[in-house]
Amino acid sequence: xxxxxxxxxxxxxxxxxxxAACNGGSKETSKENEGGSGDSSKEKVLNVxxxxxxxxxxxxxxxxxxxxxxxxxxxxxxxxKTEEGKIVPGNAESWKISEDGLKWTFKLKEGLKWxxxxxxxxHDFEYAWKYALKPETAADYAYxxxxxxxxxxxxxxKGKEEDVGVKATDDLTLEVTxxxxxPYFLDLTSFYTFYPIDKxxxxxxxxxxxxxxxxxxxxxxxxxxxxxxxxxxxxxNENYYDKDKIKLDAVNFALIEDENTAWQMYQSGELDxxxxxxxxxxxxxxxxxxxxxxxxKELAVYYYNFNTKVKPFNNAKVRKALSMAIERQxxxxxVAQGGQKPxxxxxxxxxxxxxxxxxxxxxxxxxxxxxxxxxxxxxGLAEEGMxxxxxxxxxxxxxxxxxxxxxxxxxxxxxNLGVEVTLENAEFQVKLDREKAGDFEIxxxxxxxxxxxxxxxxxxxxxGAYNDAGWxxxxxxxxxxxxxxxxxxxxxxxxxxxxxxxxxxxxxxLPVYFYTKPYMVKxxxxxxxxxxxxxxxxxxxxxx
Amino acid sequence: MLRYTLxxxxxxxxxxxxxxxxxxxxxxxxxxxxxAKEGAxxxxxxxxxxxxxxLDKPLLTQYGNYLxxxxxxxxGPSLKSSSISVNDYILKGFPVSLHLGAQALVIAIFFGLxxxxxxxxxxxxxxxxxxxxxxxxxxxxxxxILATILINYFAIKWHIFPVATWATWQHTxxxxxxxxxxxxxxxARLMRTSMLEVMGQDYIxxxxxxxxxxxxxxxKHAIRNALLPIITILGILTANIVTGSFIIERIFGIPGMGDxxxxxxxxxxxxxxxxxxxxxxxxxxxxxxxxxxxxxxxDPRIKVTGEKK
Numbered sequence: 001x002x003x004x005x006x007x008x009x010x011x012x013x014x015x016x017x018x019x020a021a022c023n024g025g026s027k028e029t030s031k032e033n034e035g036g037s038g039d040s041s042k043e044k045v046l047n048v049x050x051x052x053x054x055x056x057x058x059x060x061x062x063x064x065x066x067x068x069x070x071x072x073x074x075x076x077x078x079x080x081k082t083e084e085g086k087i088v089p090g091n092a093e094s095w096k097i098s099e100d101g102l103k104w105t106f107k108l109k110e111g112l113k114w115x116x117x118x119x120x121x122x123h124d125f126e127y128a129w130k131y132a133l134k135p136e137t138a139a140d141y142a143y144x145x146x147x148x149x150x151x152x153x154x155x156x157x158k159g160k161e162e163d164v165g166v167k168a169t170d171d172l173t174l175e176v177t178x179x180x181x182x183p184y185f186l187d188l189t190s191f192y193t194f195y196p197i198d199k200x201x202x203x204x205x206x207x208x209x210x211x212x213x214x215x216x217x218x219x220x221x222x223x224x225x226x227x228x229x230x231x232x233x234x235x236x237n238e239n240y241y242d243k244d245k246i247k248l249d250a251v252n253f254a255l256i257e258d259e260n261t262a263w264q265m266y267q268s269g270e271l272d273x274x275x276x277x278x279x280x281x282x283x284x285x286x287x288x289x290x291x292x293x294x295x296x297k298e299l300a301v302y303y304y305n306f307n308t309k310v311k312p313f314n315n316a317k318v319r320k321a322l323s324m325a326i327e328r329q330x331x332x333x334x335v336a337q338g339g340q341k342p343x344x345x346x347x348x349x350x351x352x353x354x355x356x357x358x359x360x361x362x363x364x365x366x367x368x369x370x371x372x373x374x375x376x377x378x379x380g381l382a383e384e385g386m387x388x389x390x391x392x393x394x395x396x397x398x399x400x401x402x403x404x405x406x407x408x409x410x411x412x413x414x415x416n417l418g419v420e421v422t423l424e425n426a427e428f429q430v431k432l433d434r435e436k437a438g439d440f441e442i443x444x445x446x447x448x449x450x451x452x453x454x455x456x457x458x459x460x461x462x463x464g465a466y467n468d469a470g471w472x473x474x475x476x477x478x479x480x481x482x483x484x485x486x487x488x489x490x491x492x493x494x495x496x497x498x499x500x501x502x503x504x505x506x507x508x509x510l511p512v513y514f515y516t517k518p519y520m521v522k523x524x525x526x527x528x529x530x531x532x533x534x535x536x537x538x539x540x541x542x543x544x
Numbered sequence: 545m546l547r548y549t550l551x552x553x554x555x556x557x558x559x560x561x562x563x564x565x566x567x568x569x570x571x572x573x574x575x576x577x578x579x580a581k582e583g584a585x586x587x588x589x590x591x592x593x594x595x596x597x598x599l600d601k602p603l604l605t606q607y608g609n610y611l612x613x614x615x616x617x618x619x620g621p622s623l624k625s626s627s628i629s630v631n632d633y634i635l636k637g638f639p640v641s642l643h644l645g646a647q648a649l650v651i652a653i654f655f656g657l658x659x660x661x662x663x664x665x666x667x668x669x670x671x672x673x674x675x676x677x678x679x680x681x682x683x684x685x686x687x688x689i690l691a692t693i694l695i696n697y698f699a700i701k702w703h704i705f706p707v708a709t710w711a712t713w714q715h716t717x718x719x720x721x722x723x724x725x726x727x728x729x730x731x732a733r734l735m736r737t738s739m740l741e742v743m744g745q746d747y748i749x750x751x752x753x754x755x756x757x758x759x760x761x762x763x764k765h766a767i768r769n770a771l772l773p774i775i776t777i778l779g780i781l782t783a784n785i786v787t788g789s790f791i792i793e794r795i796f797g798i799p800g801m802g803d804x805x806x807x808x809x810x811x812x813x814x815x816x817x818x819x820x821x822x823x824x825x826x827x828x829x830x831x832x833x834x835x836x837x838x839x840x841x842x843d844p845r846i847k848v849t850g851e852k853k
Contacts, residue, residue, distance in 0.1 A: 055625040063624075135588070138596035140579075143586045156588030210627050228628050228636050229799035230710060256708055256797035260692075265707045268700050429576030429812050436580075465586065 043249040044543045046525065048273045049262040050253040053229050058209035059195035060132035060139045069535040070253065071192045074217040074234055078106050078125070078174070078189040083529040083537075085350070085452060087186050091120070091196070091218065092174075101181030101487035102149075106174040106189075113239040114198045115215075115222035122168035124196040129166050130154075131202065132193055144193040144450070147185060149177040181487045184453035191451065220246045220539045229255055247527070247542040266520060272543065273528065275519035275536055279401055282518050283337030295339055296517030296530025297350040299449035301457065302336075303343070304394065304409075304442050304510040305435065309470045312389065313441060316506045317380030322442075323510040324366065324373040325416040326409050332513050335404045339518060343511035345504055347454045347496075350532045354489040358454050359514075362497060365504040370416045377417060389419050392441035397428040402444050405512065435468040443468065445509070449533055454496045455483065460503055471508030552836075556829045563825045564614065564818065568607055571817050578623040578812040597623055599814075610818065619822070620815035630819035633804055638823060640710060641793070641800035645786035647716060648723035652785075656728040657774070660735020661767060664743065675732055682729025691722040691795045708797040719796040723789050727781050731774060738770040745769075779835035783828045 052066040062071055080090035092106040112120035129148065132139045133155045146152040148166055153159025165177030178185060188194060198216045201208050208214040212233075215223040220240050225233035232253040236246050254271065256262045259278045266274035277285065285293040306313040306322075313319060328342030341349065344364035351358040381387065394409065396402040406423045413419040421442075426434065434440050445468065449456035459466040462477050479499035483492045504511075519536055521528050527541040579585060579593050594600040598609065613620055619630035628636075663675035698718060699707040705718050742748065743766055751761045793802035801820065808816030 053625065054627060056627050058626070061626050135592045136596070138589075138592040140585070140589065140593070142589050142592070146586070152586070152588065155592070156586075226627075227799075228632065254709055254797065255799070257803070258794050258797065261695075261708045261795055261797055264695055264700060268703070268707050270707055427576070427810060429580050429810065432580040433575045433577075 044247060046248050046251045046273070046538055046541060046543055047271050048251060048253055048538075049256050049265065049271055049275075050232065051255075051257055051259070051262065051276070053255050054232070056209060057215060057223060057226075059128065059192045059197060060137055060141075061209070062192055063140045065535060068192050070223070070232060070234065071195065071219075072534060072537065073219060073221045073251065073539060074215075074223055074237075075192065075195040075219040076240075077191070077194045077196075078108075079186055080190050081531050081534075083531070085352075085532050087190065090190065091125075092189075095186070097487075101183065102178050104176040104178070104185060106176065108172045108174065109241055110172065112218065112241060114201075115217050115237045115239055116198070116201070117239060118198055118200055118216070119171075120196065120198070120218055121171040122174040123171065124199050125174050126166050126168040127199040127202070128195065128197040130161055130164055131197065133164060134161070139193070141193040144188065144191060147178050147180075147182050147188065149179050151179070180484055183487055183489070183492060184451050184455065187451040187453060221251065224250075231255060245540060247540070248538065251538065266522075269522075272522045272525050273519065273536060273538070275517070277338075277518055277520065279337055282339070285518060285520070286337065286339045290520075292520045292523055294519050294521060294528075294530065294536075296519060296536065297348075297532045298515040298517040299348055299350060299452065299456075299533040300446060300515040301343055301346055301348055302340075302405075302444075302446045302512045302515060303346070304512065305440070305445050305469045306442055306508055306510065307438060307440050307470060308508050309438055310441055312381055312384040312386055313392075315380040315384050317376040317383065318389075319380075319507040319510070320366070321373040321375075321377035321380060321417065322413065322419075323507050324369050324376070326412045326510070326512075327368060328513060330412075331405060331408050335408050336401065336513060339516045340513040341516070343513050345500055346509070346511055347457045347500055348449070348514040351449075351452055351454055354493040358493065358496075362500060365501055366507075374417060377419075391422070393422040393424040394442045394444065395424045395426055395431055395434060395440045396444035397431040398425055406444065409512075438470060442510075446515075448515075452533060454493070454500070455480075458483075458496065458499055458503075460508055467508075469508035471503075471506065473502060473506060476502045552833055556833070559829060560822065560825055563821060564611070565607075567818055567821045568610065571812075571814055572603060574812075576812045578814065580812075597621070610815075614818075614822065619819035622816050623813045624811045624816075630815045633816065634801065634819060634823055637799060637801035637804055640798060641786055641789060641802060644716065644719055644723065644789055644793070644798060644800060645782065647720040648789075649727065649782055649785055651720055651724040652727035652731055652781075653778075655724075656731025657735055659728075659732035661739060661762075661770075663732065663736040664739035665762070667740065672736075675736070679729040679732045682725040683733075685725070687722050687726060688791045688795055690725055691719070691792060694718045694722055695795075708795070710796075710798045710800075715796075719789075719792050719798060722795075723785060723792045727785060730777075730781070734774055734777070735770060738773050739766060742766045742770045775835060775838055778838075779831040780828075783824075783831050786827060 050066055050069055054067040054070055055061070055063050056067060057070060057074070059071060059075060062068060076090045078090055078092035079087045082088055091108055091112055093109045095104060095106045097104050108122055114120050129145055131137055133142050133145050133151055135155060135157050142155045143152070146155070148164055150159045150163040150165055154161055154164050165179070167175045169175055196218060201216045205214055208216060212223045212226040217223065217237070218240070220237055220242065221234035222237040223232065224235045225231070232255070233250055234253070235250040236243065236248065240246065254265070256265065259276055262271065263274055263278055263281055265271045306319045308314050332340040332342055344366055345359065345362050347359050347362065349357055349359040353361045381389065394406045396406050403423070403425065410421050410423060413421055431443065435443055447457065447459065447466070458480055460469065460471050460476060461467060461480055462472040476499050479495045479502065483495040483499065486492050517530050519530065524544045525541060528536050528538045530536045579590055591600070598606060610620070617631070619634065621629050622633065659675040659678060663672040666672050695707055695718065698704045705714050709715055748761060748765055751765050789800065790802035790806055792798070793800040801823065804816060805820040805824065807813070808820055
C-alpha cells in the first residue's frame with residue numbers, strides 16, 4: 001500500500017516539477033511583454049498580429065505575406081510606395097531609363113548605412129539580386145528577377161553569373177539591363193526580392209537572417225527579437241536615413257493564426273491593429289460607422305476557372321451563360337461581407353491607366369442577365385451536341401468562406417438556370433495538383449497582383465504558367481506581346497484593355513469579385529495606411 | 545523486470561521504425577508536393593528547390609538518408625520555413641505542449657476524481673447530479689466552444705486573464721481549463737462507475753463488517769481499487785492531451801506542437817510530418833509503458849515478468 005501510494009505521489013510530483021520548470025522559462029517573457037504594452041513607459045510601441053510564423057526573414061528566401069509584412073518595415077529597396085501608391089525614391093535618389101527601356105541606371109543616396117553601421121553601397125544590391133538568382137539559393141521568388149537580362153538563364157544553370165544584367169559601377173551607381181522593356185520595373189524594385197543584403201554579413205555568416213541577434217537590415221526598423229511561433233519585435237533603426245520621421249519606437253508582432261483570437265485580442269486592447277478580420281466581423285463593420293474600421297483597396301480578384309479542355313466548358317457560350325447567371329452583388333453583400341466589389345472584368349480597381357484608373361476606364365465587360373444566359377446555355381449545349389449539362393462540380397480548397405460562396409453559386413445556378421452542380425472540397429495542395437493535371441470542371445481560384453500594373457492580371461496566355469483554364473487565344477497572345485514590346489503608356493494600356501476584353505468575351509474564367517482590405521486600427525494610432533498590394537503599413541505611424 | 549523492460553524497449557524501437565517507414569511511404573503517395581503554389585512555378589525554380597532539399601534523389605536513397613539522420617536525432621530542415629528546423633520545432637513546441645497538457649491533466653485528474661468519488665458516495669443526491677451535469681457538459685461541449693466562452697468572459701469582459709499567447713502563467717490558465725474539461729468529465733464518470741462497482745464488492749462488506757471506519761474503507765479499499773481502470777486509460781488520455789491539443793493551441797495562440805503535424809501535412813512538409821509522427825509515436829509508446837509499470841505497482845496481483853508468456 002505504501003509503495004503504491006508513493007508511486008502515484010511520485011508521478012504527480014514529477015508532473016508538477018515539469019510544470020514548474022516550464023513555467024520558469026517563460027517568466028522573463030512576461031516582463032518584457034508587459035513593458036512592451038507601452039502603458040507604463042513612454043515608449044511608443046505598436047502591437048499587431050502577423051498571423052503566421054515567417055518562413056524566412058532573408059529577402060531572397062521569403063515566400064509570402066507573413067514574411068513580407070515584416071520585411072517591408074525592416075528593409076527598403078531602390079524605391080518605395082506612398083499612401084497613394086505613387087512610387088518614390090527609396091534607397092535610390094534618382095534613376096535614368098534608356099530610350100529603348102532596357103537600361104536603367106540608379107543613383108543611390110549618399111551615406112546609406114545598414115542597421116549594424118556598415119556602409120550600404122550599390123554592390124550590396126548587385127550581390128543580393130545575384131544571390132537570389134543563384135541556383136543553390138533555391139529562392140522561390142527568383143523568377144521575379146527574370147526581368148534582368150540573363151537572370152533566367154543563370155537561375156536555370158544555362159548562363160553565368162557575370163552575364164546577369166545588374167552591375168554596380170561604383171558605390172553609388174547601379175546599372176540594370178533588362179531582358180525586355182518593362183515599364184513596371186520601377187514598381188518591382190520596391191518588392192522584397194529586389195531588396196539589398198549586406199554582402200559582408202552574408203559572406204561572413206550565411207545564417208545571419210535566422211536570428212534577431214545577427215539580423216541586419218536597411219529599413220526604418222530593425223529586428224531585435226524573434227521568438228519562434230510566439231512573437232517578433234522590431235525597433236526603430238537609428239541608422240536609417242529618414243529616422244527623424246519615424247515616430248514609433250518599436251512594433252511587437254504576435255504570431256496568432258486564428259483570426260477570431262486576434263480579433264478578441266484587439267477587442268481587449270492587447271492589439272492596436274487587426275488584420276485580417278473574421279468574415280462576420282467584416283460584415284458587421286462594413287455596415288457600421290465605427291471610426292476604427294478602415295477599408296483598404298486590394299490588388300486581387302476572386303474567380304472560378306473553367307476547364308476549357310473539357311466538354312461542354314470548351315464552349316464559350318456555356319461558360320458565359322454560367323457566368324451571367326450568378327448574382328455577384330448578393331455574394332459580396334451576404335456571403336463574403338467584406339465590402340468587395342462585384343467583378344465584371346479581371347483587372348481590379350486601383351491600377352493607373354495611361355490616364356485615370358484602368359478598371360474604371362474599362363467599366364463592366366459583361367452583364368448579369370438570366371434570360372440571355374438561358375439562351376446562351378441552350379445554344380452552347382446544342383453546339384456541343386448535348387441536351388443538358390452533364391454532371392459537374394466546383395472544386396474548392398478547404399476554407400469555410402470558399403464553401404459558402406460555392407454554395408451560393410450552386411443555388412443561383414439551380415434557381416436561374418435549372419442547373420445542378422455538386423461541390424467538391426479538396427485540400428489546397430490537392431486542388432493545385434488537380435488543376436495542373438486538368439482534373440476538374442470548375443475550380444475556385446484567386447489572384448493577388450505582384451505589382452501595380454494590369455499586366456500582372458494577364459494570366460491566360462497560351463500555355464502560360466498560371467493559365468489553369470487551359471484556354472488559348474491567338475488574338476489575346478498577340479495583344480499581350482504588343483503590350484510587352486512597348487514603353488509607350490497609351491499604346492501599352494490600349495493593348496491591355498483589348499486583351500482583357502478578348503479574354504472576358506470568351507470567359508475562360510468566371511470573375512466573382514475584387515477583394516478589399518478591411519482592417520481595424522485603434523483611434524489613438526495615426527499614420528497607418530494600406531498600400532494596394534501590401535499589408536497595412538506603419539512606417540510613419542504614431543501612437544498617442 | 546529488467547528482461548521485461550529490455551524486451552519492451554526492443555519492441556518500442558521496432559514499432560517506431562515501422563511508423564517511420566509507413567509514414568514515409570504514405571507521405572510520398574499522397575497527392576500534392578511541398579512547393580506547389582497557386583500558379584505554376586517556373587521549372588528552373590522548382591528544380592533548384594528539389595535539388596536543395598535532396599528531393600531529386602531516388603526515394604530509397606531519401607529513405608536511407610532520413611533513417612541515418614534520425615539515428616543522430618537530426619530531423620532535418622522544414623521545407624516551408626528556412627528559419628526553423630524540425631528539431632527547433634520539436635524543442636520549442638514539445639515542452640509547451642507538455643506543459644499545457646500536464647497542467648490540463650492535473651486539473652482533470654484532481655477534479656475528475658473528486659467529482660467521481662463524491663458522485664458515487666452521494667448517489668442520487670444533489671452532489672451526484674451536480675457532478676454528472678459537469679461531466680455531461682464536459683463531454684458534450686467541444687473544447688473550442690468552451691475556450692471561446694472562457695475568453696469572452698474571463699478575458700474580454702472581466703479582464704481577469706489575457707486573451708491569448710503564452711507569455712506568463714496567467715496565459716496558461718484558460719487553455720488548461722478548456723483542455724481539461726473533456727478528460728475531467730471522462731475521469732469523473734469512469735470513477736463514479738468504478739467506485740459504485742467496488743463499493744458493492746464482498747471485501748468492502750467484509751471490511752465494514754470488521755468494524756473499519758467508513759473513511760478508512762473508502763480511502764484504503766474502495767478508491768484504491770476503483771483507480772485501476774482510471775490508470776489504464778491514463779496513458780492514452782495523457783497522450784491525447786499532450787499531442788491532441790491542436791485546436792486549443794490554435795485558439796490561444798500557443799506555440800506548441802499541436803499545429804506542427806496538421807500544418808506539416810497540409811504543406812506537404814515531409815520532414816515536419818515525419819518528425820512530428822516520430823515524437824507522437826514515441827510519446828504514446830513511452831506512456832503506455834509507464835502505465836503498464838504503474839499498473840503492476842498499484843495492484844500487486846498483476847505481475848508482468850519476462851518469463852510470463
